[in-house]
Amino acid sequence: MAVLVTGGAGYIGSHMVLELLDAGESVVVLDDLSTGFRRAVPAQAQFVQGDMGDGALVARTIAEHGIDAIAHFAARIVVPESVSDPLGYYLNNTVKSRALLEAAVKGGVRHVIFSSTAAVYGEPSVNPVPEDLPLEPINPYGRSKMMTEWMLQDSARAYGLTYVALRYFNVAGADPKGRSGQSTPQATHLIKVACQAALGQRPYLDVFGTDYPTKDGSCVRDYIQVSDLARAHVLALDHLRKGGDSLTLNCGYGQGYSVLEVIDVVKRVSGVDFEVRLCPRRPGDPAALIAGADRVREVLGWQPRYQNLERIVEQALAWERSLAESEAA
Numbered sequence: 001m002a003v004l005v006t007g008g009a010g011y012i013g014s015h016m017v018l019e020l021l022d023a024g025e026s027v028v029v030l031d032d033l034s035t036g037f038r039r040a041v042p043a044q045a046q047f048v049q050g051d052m053g054d055g056a057l058v059a060r061t062i063a064e065h066g067i068d069a070i071a072h073f074a075a076r077i078v079v080p081e082s083v084s085d086p087l088g089y090y091l092n093n094t095v096k097s098r099a100l101l102e103a104a105v106k107g108g109v110r111h112v113i114f115s116s117t118a119a120v121y122g123e124p125s126v127n128p129v130p131e132d133l134p135l136e137p138i139n140p141y142g143r144s145k146m147m148t149e150w151m152l153q154d155s156a157r158a159y160g161l162t163y164v165a166l167r168y169f170n171v172a173g174a175d176p177k178g179r180s181g182q183s184t185p186q187a188t189h190l191i192k193v194a195c196q197a198a199l200g201q202r203p204y205l206d207v208f209g210t211d212y213p214t215k216d217g218s219c220v221r222d223y224i225q226v227s228d229l230a231r232a233h234v235l236a237l238d239h240l241r242k243g244g245d246s247l248t249l250n251c252g253y254g255q256g257y258s259v260l261e262v263i264d265v266v267k268r269v270s271g272v273d274f275e276v277r278l279c280p281r282r283p284g285d286p287a288a289l290i291a292g293a294d295r296v297r298e299v300l301g302w303q304p305r306y307q308n309l310e311r312i313v314e315q316a317l318a319w320e321r322s323l324a325e326s327e328a329a
C-alpha cells in the first residue's frame with residue numbers, strides 16, 4: 001500500500017510527505033513542478049513528474065505503486081489570478097481533479113483526502129464559521145474547490161470511495177526541523193511577506209485595508225501551522241482506512257489575529273521595525289475568517305502542537321533565512 005500525494009512538491013504537500021514518511025508510509029509524489037520544487041521532495045519518497053489531468057499517467061502510477069489512497073493537494077492557489085484567469089483555474093482545479101478522480105475510481109483507490117479551503121464560504125455571515133454554513137464562494141478559486149468537493153460527494157455515493165475534505169484557513173510556518181517551508185518567491189501570504197520585509201528582502205509591507213469592521217480595522221484570519229495541518233491529514237487517512245465515513249472538516253485553531261497584530265508579532269520576534277504602509281482594501285478579501293474548529297478535534301482526535309503565533313513566525317523566519325542562505329551559496 002502506498003499513498004499518492006498530488007502537489008507533494010509544493011508548500012503544504014511537502015509537509016504532508018514528511019508527516020507520512022515519519023509515520024512509516026510509502027509515498028509517491030505526482031507533481032508537474034508548475035509552482036513546486038523537486039528539491040522539496042525527500043529522497044525516501046518516489047517522484048513522478050507530470051500532470052494530474054493525465055489519466056493514463058495517473059492510472060499507471062496507481063497500478064505500479066499499489067496506491068490505496070490519494071492526498072490531493074495539486075492546484076493553482078492565487079485568488080486574484082483566479083479572477084483574471086477563471087478558465088485556467090477551472091481547468092486545473094476542477095477539470096483535472098475530475099480526471100484524477102476518474103483514474104482513482106477505475107484504479108480501485110479507496111480513499112481521497114482533499115485540500116479544500118475557507119474560500120468556499122465567501123463572506124461568512126458568522127464567525128467562527130461552522131462547516132454546515134451554506135457555501136457561497138466569491139471568486140473562481142473558491143468555486144473551483146467547491147465543485148471538487150461536490151465531485152467527491154457524488155463519487156463517494158456512486159462508487160463507494162470515501163473521502164475527507166479539509167477546509168484550510170490560513171496556513172503558515174514551516175517544518176520545525178527545518179526540512180521544508182514556503183518556497184514560492186512571489187508568494188503573497190501575509191506571514192511570508194512580513195518575514196521577507198523583516199529580513200530586508202522587501203522594502204516595506206502593505207496593509208490592505210484599515211477600515212474593516214474588526215477590532216483594529218484590519219482583516220482577521222485564523223493562522224494554522226503547516227505541520228499541524230499535515231498531521232490532520234494523516235489522522236484523516238487513518239480514519240478512512242479504519243472504515244470511517246466521509247467527512248468535511250475545517251482546519252484552523254478557532255483563533256483570529258488581525259493583520260496589524262501579525263505585523264507586531266513579526267516585528268517583535270525578528271527585532272526589526274520594518275516599514276509598514278497603510279493601503280486601501282485588496283479586492284475580494286473578507287473582513288474576518290475564523291474556523292469553527294471543534295469538529296476536527298472531536299472526530300479525528302486532532303491535537304495541535306504549534307498553536308502559537310510567535311512560534312509560527314519563528315519557523316517562517318528561520319525558513320526565509322535558510323532559503324536566502326541556499327540562494328547565496
Ligand SMILES: NC(=O)c1ccc[n+]([C@@H]2O[C@H](COP(=O)([O-])OP(=O)(O)OC[C@H]3O[C@@H](n4cnc5c(N)ncnc54)[C@H](O)[C@@H]3O)[C@@H](O)[C@H]2O)c1
Nearest residue numbers: 007009010011012031032033034035036052074075168171
Ligand atoms: N496556502 C494556503 O494558505 C492554502 C489555504 C487553503 C487551501 N490551500 C490548498 O492547499 C493546496 C496546496 O497549496 P500550497 O499552498 O501548498 O500551494 P503550492 O503552489 O505550493 O502547491 C501546489 C502544488 O501543486 C502542483 N501542481 C499544480 N497543478 C498541478 C497539476 N495539474 N498536476 C500536478 N501538479 C500540479 C504545483 O507544482 C505545486 O507543487 C492547494 O490545493 C490549495 O488550494 C492552501
Ligand SMILES: O=c1ccn([C@@H]2O[C@H](COP(=O)(O)OP(=O)(O)O[C@H]3O[C@H](CO)[C@@H](O)[C@H](O)[C@H]3O)[C@@H](O)[C@H]2O)c(=O)[nH]1
Nearest residue numbers: 117118119169170188189190193206207208219259282285
Ligand atoms: O502583503 C500583504 C499580504 C496580505 N495582507 C492581508 O493579510 C490577510 C491574509 O492574506 P493572505 O495571507 O494573502 O491570505 P488570504 O487572502 O486570507 O488567503 C489564504 O487563505 C485562504 C483561506 O482562508 C486560502 O483559500 C488562500 O489560498 C490563502 O492564500 C488579508 O487580509 C490580506 O489583505 C496584507 O495586508 N498585506
